[in-house]
Amino acid sequence: MAGVLLGDGFVFLLGRVYGERALKLPVLRTVLHPERFEKVQEKFKKYGKWVVFFGRFMPGLRMPIFFTAGTSGQISFFRFVLTDGFAALISVPIWVYLGYYFAHNFDELMSYVRRGQTIILVLVALALLGFGIFFYWKQKKESPS
Incomplete structure (x- = not known):
């Protein structure tokens, strides 16, 4: 302290x-x-x-x-x-x-880290997919038909 x-x-x-x-x-x-x-x-x-x-x-x-x-x-x-x-x-x-x-439970810590990495990767993939859909939709809306 x-x-x-x-x-x-x-x-x-x-x-x-x-x-x-x-x-x-x-x-x-x-x-x-x-x-x-x-x-x-x-x-x-x-x-x-x-x-x-x-x-x-x-x-x-x-x-x-x-x-x-x-x-x-x-x-x-x-x-x-x-x-x-x-x-x-x-x-x-x-x-x-x-x-x-976690110094005494290193395996448990690594389990949390792997789970956290998976969650982060899924969230990033969903965000990229969402941005991709949004920009595709925006381009399609702006282009003359």
């Missing part, structure tokens, strides 16, 4: 102290490009601390959200740590338990 809060607090303070100048750093530029930064800024202005809370549950978006929270000036460091800490009280034990459980 301490490591989670230290890491998140560091990202927040990086945004607070260096602001948008930090976006010029090569490490940050690859993760937080200007389009993503603007998108997160809009969401943060609209929903405030709720973005911080739900950001804890969004791998890949967590760092841009916490950095933007720091640059926005709309949330104090104390409120950020409280909000993030409350969300971490939910997420960290879940991930620790899942890691512990």
